Amino acid sequence: MWTVWTVWMVWMVCLVPTTSEALCTEDDGYKVRLSIKTALGGDAYEWNESEMFFFKATLAFAMRTYSGGEQYDVSNILVCDETLRVSFVFVVTKPSNTSELVPRTEVENAIKKSRHRINSAFLLTDQTLDFVGINPTLAAPIQYDTPPWLIAFGVVMGLVCAGIVALLVSTFLNKKRSKKSADEEEAGRGNGILCESIRGKDGLFNQGLVDDDRLTKL
Amino acid sequence: MEKESRPSWDNPMQFVLACVSYAVGLGNVWRFPYLCQMHGGGGFMIPYLIMLFVEGIPLFYMELAIGQKMRLGSIGAWSAISPYLGGLGIASVVTSLYLCLYYNVINAWSFWYLFHSFQAVLPWSDCPVNSNRTAYLEECEVATPTQYFFFRETLNISSSIDENGGVHMGLALCLLLAWLIVYLFIVKGVKSTGKVVYFTATFPYVVLIIYLIRGVTLHGALNGVKYMFTPKMEQLANPQTWINAATQIFFSLGLGFGSLIAFASYNHHNNNFENQAITVSLINSGTSIFASIVTFSIYGFKATFNYESCLERMRLLLMNTFELAEDTVHIDNISFWITDLNRTQPEQIAAIASRIETCSLEAELDTAVEGTGLAFIVYSEAIKNMPAAQLWSVLYFFMLLLLGMGSMLGNVTAIITPLRDFKVLAHSLSNETLNGLVCLFCLLLGFGFTTRSGNYWFTMFNEYGATFSLLFIVLLEIVTVSYIYGLKRFEKDIEDMLGRRPNWYWKIMWVAVSPLLLISLFVFYILNYIQGGAPTYQAWDKDVGRSVVKEYPVYGQVFITLLLVSSVSCVPLTALYAFCTRHQRGQFQTSIVQLNML
Numbered sequence: 088m089w090t091v092w093t094v095w096m097v098w099m100v101c102l103v104p105t106t107s108e109a110l111c112t113e114d115d116g117y118k119v120r121l122s123i124k125t126a127l128g129g130d131a132y133e134w135n136e137s138e139m140f141f142f143k144a145t146l147a148f149a150m151r152t153y154s155g156g157e158q159y160d161v162s163n164i165l166v167c168d169e170t171l172r173v174s175f176v177f178v179v180t181k182p183s184n185t186s187e188l189v190p191r192t193e194v195e196n197a198i199k200k201s202r203h204r205i206n207s208a209f210l211l212t213d214q215t216l217d218f219v220g221i222n223p224t225l226a227a228p229i230q231y232d233t234p235p236w237l238i239a240f241g242v243v244m245g246l247v248c249a250g251i252v253a254l255l256v257s258t259f260l261n262k263k264r265s266k267k268s269a270d271e272e273e274a275g276r277g278n279g280i281l282c283e284s285i286r287g288k289d290g291l292f293n294q295g296l297v298d299d300d301r302l303t304k305l
Numbered sequence: 306m307e308k309e310s311r312p313s314w315d316n317p318m319q320f321v322l323a324c325v326s327y328a329v330g331l332g333n334v335w336r337f338p339y340l341c342q343m344h345g346g347g348g349f350m351i352p353y354l355i356m357l358f359v360e361g362i363p364l365f366y367m368e369l370a371i372g373q374k375m376r377l378g379s380i381g382a383w384s385a386i387s388p389y390l391g392g393l394g395i396a397s398v399v400t401s402l403y404l405c406l407y408y409n410v411i412n413a414w415s416f417w418y419l420f421h422s423f424q425a426v427l428p429w430s431d432c433p434v435n436s437n438r439t440a441y442l443e444e445c446e447v448a449t450p451t452q453y454f455f456f457r458e459t460l461n462i463s464s465s466i467d468e469n470g471g472v473h474m475g476l477a478l479c480l481l482l483a484w485l486i487v488y489l490f491i492v493k494g495v496k497s498t499g500k501v502v503y504f505t506a507t508f509p510y511v512v513l514i515i516y517l518i519r520g521v522t523l524h525g526a527l528n529g530v531k532y533m534f535t536p537k538m539e540q541l542a543n544p545q546t547w548i549n550a551a552t553q554i555f556f557s558l559g560l561g562f563g564s565l566i567a568f569a570s571y572n573h574h575n576n577n578f579e580n581q582a583i584t585v586s587l588i589n590s591g592t593s594i595f596a597s598i599v600t601f602s603i604y605g606f607k608a609t610f611n612y613e614s615c616l617e618r619m620r621l622l623l624m625n626t627f628e629l630a631e632d633t634v635h636i637d638n639i640s641f642w643i644t645d646l647n648r649t650q651p652e653q654i655a656a657i658a659s660r661i662e663t664c665s666l667e668a669e670l671d672t673a674v675e676g677t678g679l680a681f682i683v684y685s686e687a688i689k690n691m692p693a694a695q696l697w698s699v700l701y702f703f704m705l706l707l708l709g710m711g712s713m714l715g716n717v718t719a720i721i722t723p724l725r726d727f728k729v730l731a732h733s734l735s736n737e738t739l740n741g742l743v744c745l746f747c748l749l750l751g752f753g754f755t756t757r758s759g760n761y762w763f764t765m766f767n768e769y770g771a772t773f774s775l776l777f778i779v780l781l782e783i784v785t786v787s788y789i790y791g792l793k794r795f796e797k798d799i800e801d802m803l804g805r806r807p808n809w810y811w812k813i814m815w816v817a818v819s820p821l822l823l824i825s826l827f828v829f830y831i832l833n834y835i836q837g838g839a840p841t842y843q844a845w846d847k848d849v850g851r852s853v854v855k856e857y858p859v860y861g862q863v864f865i866t867l868l869l870v871s872s873v874s875c876v877p878l879t880a881l882y883a884f885c886t887r888h889q890r891g892q893f894q895t896s897i898v899q900l901n902m903l
Contacts, residue, residue: 122621124631170628225434225441229425236420240478243416247485254492255737 111167115188116178117195118219123173126215134173139166143177145208146198150179150189153197158182195221311376312495313571319499321581323568326506327715328589330708331411331680332557338533338597338604339675340549345540346533350594352541352550357590360822361554363814364779366582366807367786368560372569373578374798378723379563382570386790388887392879393785394723396778397563399872401719403770404562405747407763408716409487410754412709413479414681415702417459420479422698429454430689447850451686456845459681463757465844465855470757477755484748487713491721491744492737495571498714505711510592512704513599519697520602525612529605530598532670548829551822552772557589561775561782564715567722575802600679607687608669615664626657676767680705717743764842765857769865774872776830780823781876787816840865 119142124131132138143164150159159182169175179189198205198221206216213223314320341349375382380394421428432445432453440446445453456462461473490501520526540546559565569578616636623642624634627650634642643661647654654661674683688698720743725731730739754763786795792812800806840862843852857865 120625122624122631171630172624172628173631174625174628222439225438227438228433235424236417236475239420239423240416240482243420244478244482244485247482247489251485251489251492254489254497258493258737 111165111178113176120174120217122215149197149201322502322506324585326502326711329592330712333593334596335679337593338600342673344546345537348536352547356550356554362586368565369569369578372566373572379566380723381726388883389880392876395875396872400774401562405716407766409483412483415705416479419702444847462845466761488744509707523606525609526602526605529601533601561778564719567718603687612666776827
């Protein structure tokens with residue numbers, strides 16, 4: 088019996104790692120790519136074991152938030168295929184049964200929900216922290232009560248209309264004023280016959296007559 | 306014994322600024338740089354300057370002389386020279402009317418863009434997202450955000466000239482504003498125009514200088530400027546270069562519309578217009594060259610930005626496909642990596658072959674654009690990538706507005722001045738009312754250009770409304786002055802006004818060189834039109850995100866012919882009318898004389 092138990096233990100010890108390796112495939116999980124140097128330039132941090140641990144913890148957090156408190160732990164996040172690019176594949180196992188995987192769609196929704204928190208944790212953006220296959224939800228367009236262009240338009244339109252009205256009113260007032268002074272001038276001339284009434288007729292305009300009037304006045 | 310003498314400019318400076326404001330327009334900014342690029346960069350200056358001295362300045366001088374001597378608008382002036390040629394003036398007015406109708410629509414677009422620049426994020430910098438926020442709108446994905454903003458949000462363009470839609474309300478409001486501003490500037494005739502031109506003529510230069518400094522300090526700007534100024538002398542052998550230089554000088558100076566005659570008619574009799582003509586023409590050409598430096602530095606910036614984005618995309622593609630570490634692939638060694646990987650892992654390279662682009666700065670710089678595409682699409686794309694983009698956007702569109710408004714002042718004056726010369730109209734309507742009616746008429750017809758197919762009609766007017774008629778009008782003008790009116794009489798008039806006769810240079814130009822040049826341009830234009838086959842236009846295809854070439858429908862071609870014929874036919878028709886009425890009057894006078902003799 089003791090031998091059976093030892094054999095079973097040895098078998099389990101050998102199998103578990105391979106089982107976890109067998110679980111971690113791109114078909115069941117997601118590939119992640121990080122472009123740290125592109126995002127941060129000189130302030131870029133080194134990608135190492137601790138960062139990987141942090142990433143697993145963030146994913147576990149995302150799963151906990153989405154599932155409403157199920158006790159996901161760092162050990163539930165399995166990672167494989169790590170490359171120098173800083174890309175790897177991860178899968179999520181259920182906290183209740185570590186050999187069973189959480190379906191892809193659930194993982195996707197969990198990540199979509201907490202995407203902003205995951206990005207901020209790593210000082211990256213939707214473009215530099217790339218979950219292959221999970222499209223980022225685009226920012227909602229800003230809604231304005233009044234479109235700003237209408238406000239600028241209203242201001243300029245108001246000024247122009249005010250300008251036109253001011254010009255027309257001033258012209259009108261000037262005309263009235265000059266007409267009044269012209270009338271006063273006309274009334275005091277010669278024998279009271281306005282030049283206007285003579286000019287309209289078809290007859291010749293006799294320059295001589297008008298000149299005489301002026302001389303007579305002198 | 307006139308109750309009201311002809312209004313005049315407050316001082317000669319106002320006249321010069323009015324001419325500068327009129328001549329320096331959008332064409333200097335969006336047509337000249339394109340021609341420069343097409344015809345060998347720095348080398349294009351040679352035909353351009355030759356044409357300026359041979360064709361531009363003499364014709365400009367002639368129009369100013371006619372206006373100042375006759376002190377009437379175009380209709381009155383040409384009727385005074387010969388009663389049979391009143392139609393020349395009418396043709397000018399009709400052409401000006403067509404121009405007014407569609408030109409202010411450009412100002413409406415400038416207003417639209419200007420008002421939309423007052424936002425935190427420029428609306429043409431990003432594509433709008435679709436309803437469930439998973440992706441951008443499809444039309445914007447296949448085209449670029451700037452093209453989407455212009456064709457969809459500004460114009461709401463339909464897919465062909467046949468599909469009319471409703472009027473675009475925002476654009477209609479902007480057109481209304483544009484016409485109100487034009488009215489405000491011309492409401493009191495020359496008195497108000499004279500004050501406005503101080504600003505519209507000078508402020509664009511302020512903006513151009515600011516943009517020049519901003520432009521040459523942009524990353525990659527010098528690539529563009531170098532590209533422009535590298536002369537390709539072989540282009541000088543191409544006759545199209547010389548034709549384009551001649552037409553550019555011709556249209557840029559605004560000859561033939563009657564605006565110059567109108568402006569000059571408000572001058573004092575002894576105003577020294579000879580120096581003013583030379584000054585304005587040189588300023589106009591200088592501005593073109595200056596504006597093209599600015600344009601090419603912006604081009605260079607945009608091309609470099611696109612080139613570097615292309616390289617960045619390739620870098621990312623290689624890193625992702627081959628799992629290479631980030632600091633091993635730089636934008637400088639991409640080609641090295643590609644050749645290396647082609648050797649070591651050819652199958653994988655073949656798999657991504659469709660996504661590999663060859664990034665070329667030359668190719669980016671070679672994409673030459675002119676017209677509204679340059680002003681509203683290429684420039685706004687460049688602006689959105691500048692730091693503090695909203696400020697530059699506001700400045701740029703404000704400058705476009707000033708250039709456009711300045712030219713509109715001349716266009717509207719060209720219509721109003723001859724109308725005011727008709728005593729009937731002048732006595733029954735006041736200055737303000739007549740100006741208001743003209744603006745209202747143009748506004749109402751202009752709403753047609755704000756419909757969904759409006760841009761296609763706009764292009765039709767732009768290409769056919771003024772080009773052919775102007776060549777015809779100016780050719781007839783120079784022939785009239787040199788041969789019908791007579792060079793001797795013209796010389797005497799100039800001596801009367803300036804105190805000296807024009808020297809032999811002007812006389813040779815007026816009598817021989819300019820008419821010959823104009824005849825050859827005229828013939829080339831006709832040949833081009835005939836050889837070109839059915840006239841076509843560029844229609845925006847929203848599924849492909851590009852403009853596709855379509856032929857005008859039958860009614861479109863009929864309308865084009867109508868546009869061409871309507872202004873040109875004024876000349877023979879009026880001549881015929883004058884001949885008939887003179888003939889009748891002649892008979893009447895001979896019968897009176899016979900009665901008196903009895």
